[in-house]
Amino acid sequence: MIPVAKPYLNDDEVKAVSEVISSGWVTQGPKVAEFEEAFAAYTGSPHACAVANCTVALQLAMLVMDVRPGDVVITVSHSFIATANAVRMCSAEPVFVDIDPDTFNMSPAKLEHMLAEECEQRSGGLYYKNVFALSSPETPFNHIEQQLGRVGAILVVHQMGLPCDMSAILPLAQKYGLPVIEDAACAVGSEISLDGGKSFEPVGKPHGDIACFSFHPRKVMTTGEGGMITCRSADVDARLRRLRHQGMDVSDLQRHESKKVCFESYSTTAYNFRMTDMQAAMGVEQLKKLPRMVVRRREIVEEYRRRLADLEHITCAAEPVYARSNWQSFTIRVNESSPRSRDEIMQLLMDSDIATRRGIMNSHQEEPYRNEIWSLPASEAARDNCIILPLYYKLTDQGLDLIVERLKAAFDG
Numbered sequence: 168m169i170p171v172a173k174p175y176l177n178d179d180e181v182k183a184v185s186e187v188i189s190s191g192w193v194t195q196g197p198k199v200a201e202f203e204e205a206f207a208a209y210t211g212s213p214h215a216c217a218v219a220n221c222t223v224a225l226q227l228a229m230l231v232m233d234v235r236p237g238d239v240v241i242t243v244s245h246s247f248i249a250t251a252n253a254v255r256m257c258s259a260e261p262v263f264v265d266i267d268p269d270t271f272n273m274s275p276a277k278l279e280h281m282l283a284e285e286c287e288q289r290s291g292g293l294y295y296k297n298v299f300a301l302s303s304p305e306t307p308f309n310h311i312e313q314q315l316g317r318v319g320a321i322l323v324v325h326q327m328g329l330p331c332d333m334s335a336i337l338p339l340a341q342k343y344g345l346p347v348i349e350d351a352a353c354a355v356g357s358e359i360s361l362d363g364g365k366s367f368e369p370v371g372k373p374h375g376d377i378a379c380f381s382f383h384p385r386k387v388m389t390t391g392e393g394g395m396i397t398c399r400s401a402d403v404d405a406r407l408r409r410l411r412h413q414g415m416d417v418s419d420l421q422r423h424e425s426k427k428v429c430f431e432s433y434s435t436t437a438y439n440f441r442m443t444d445m446q447a448a449m450g451v452e453q454l455k456k457l458p459r460m461v462v463r464r465r466e467i468v469e470e471y472r473r474r475l476a477d478l479e480h481i482t483c484a485a486e487p488v489y490a491r492s493n494w495q496s497f498t499i500r501v502n503e504s505s506p507r508s509r510d511e512i513m514q515l516l517m518d519s520d521i522a523t524r525r526g527i528m529n530s531h532q533e534e535p536y537r538n539e540i541w542s543l544p545a546s547e548a549a550r551d552n553c554i555i556l557p558l559y560y561k562l563t564d565q566g567l568d569l570i571v572e573r574l575k576a577a578f579d580g
């Protein structure tokens with residue numbers, strides 16, 4: 168069976184993790200610090216803070232950007248449900264903007280429409296007008312009495328590794344005085360241009376105010392579970408570090424290394440969202456492999472695109488001028504002209520031992536976020552018409568041959 172994805176792990180990770188175990192220090196400590204430093208250097212960010220996973224990274228990012236209970240956060244439905252769940256974990260409510268069908272990312276034009284037409288300025292900020300229509304059994308708004316619907320942030324997603332159109336989104340955020348949080352869960356190793364493709368920078372520099380990454384095995388590099396938050400502000404970084412560690416003002420490592428008796432204090436109510444040193448040791452090794460992995464992924468996608476170019480019934484994902492994707496996922500869209508349905512094609516590939524996945528899910532089509540006010544036709548079409556094809560570092564040329572051949576046969580048959 169050819170899987171959709173497969174992490175690239177070998178003895179490097181085994182050795183690094185076993186050294187950590189032998190050292191006796193297994194939770195957040197020297198390896199986490201080393202991984203953070205390497206990650207900051209890779210992305211060009213002044214600060215990087217490791218956490219347990221990207222879902223809690225997003226939650227902390229919203230808290231430090233001052234998203235408050237009763238706020239709404241403008242984001243996309245077309246994402247893994249973690250994006251919307253993280254908003255709810257801040258006792259806020261997601262408000263969904265549709266995507267651009269070509270990039271699967273937030274449409275700047277639709278965002279502009281939302282900010283101008285569906286929100287209004289009041290004392291204290293920008294408010295979402297239709298807030299009482301957001302009723303649902305699980306909204307935290309059922310338990311909040313204060314004024315509801317202030318727009319707390321814009322949460323953009325670099326979906327499947329393809330960067331958003333930040334040069335269109337950032338000026339809108341600035342105009343309305345809103346922070347921008349980047350859900351870069353899939354985008355480690357991707358690059359973005361803010362000058363129309365002349366120069367590129369790694370996603371996570373960051374380009375918004377704060378960016379969050381995932382190291383789940385389905386992403387391009389993995390630590391089993393794990394997340395990272397990058398930001399420019401030393402103050403924001405310090406708050407993140409307190410929030411991930413029960414509000415403690417000294418880390419375990421600082422206390423351990425101190426030559427003087429030292430007592431910690433706790434300055435805020437907080438969480439245990441720490442990463443372990445075993446995960447960080449994997450992360451250090453995976454980060455060394457990342458450039459190679461991205462090069463290979465880009466080669467495979469170029470091959471897919473070249474060899475599928477003459478298939479008239481599909482449209483391959485492509486990069487706009489401002490984006491260089493790590494291709495965390497590569498999708499084809501099954502056109503309306505197709506003699507076979509998307510699901511039939513997926514089944515034919517599965518019958519040939521080739522695993523695929525449907526397009527990215529939409530949160531508003533799942534129970535916790537269903538609401539008749541959402542009209543997101545491009546998001547729904549992307550979920551229902553797309554196929555994610557196998558793509559991983561060790562995918563062989565023979566594997567690729569087979570996938571392309573069976574895909575072509577599926578349309579001919």
Ligand SMILES: *Cc1c(COP(=O)(O)O)cnc(C)c1O
Pocket residue numbers: 220221222223246247249250324326350352353380381382383393394
């Ligand atoms: C995977 C993913 C997440 C969640 O990451 P975890 O590390 O599993 O918590 C969030 N957002 C997007 C877009 C993702 O793809």
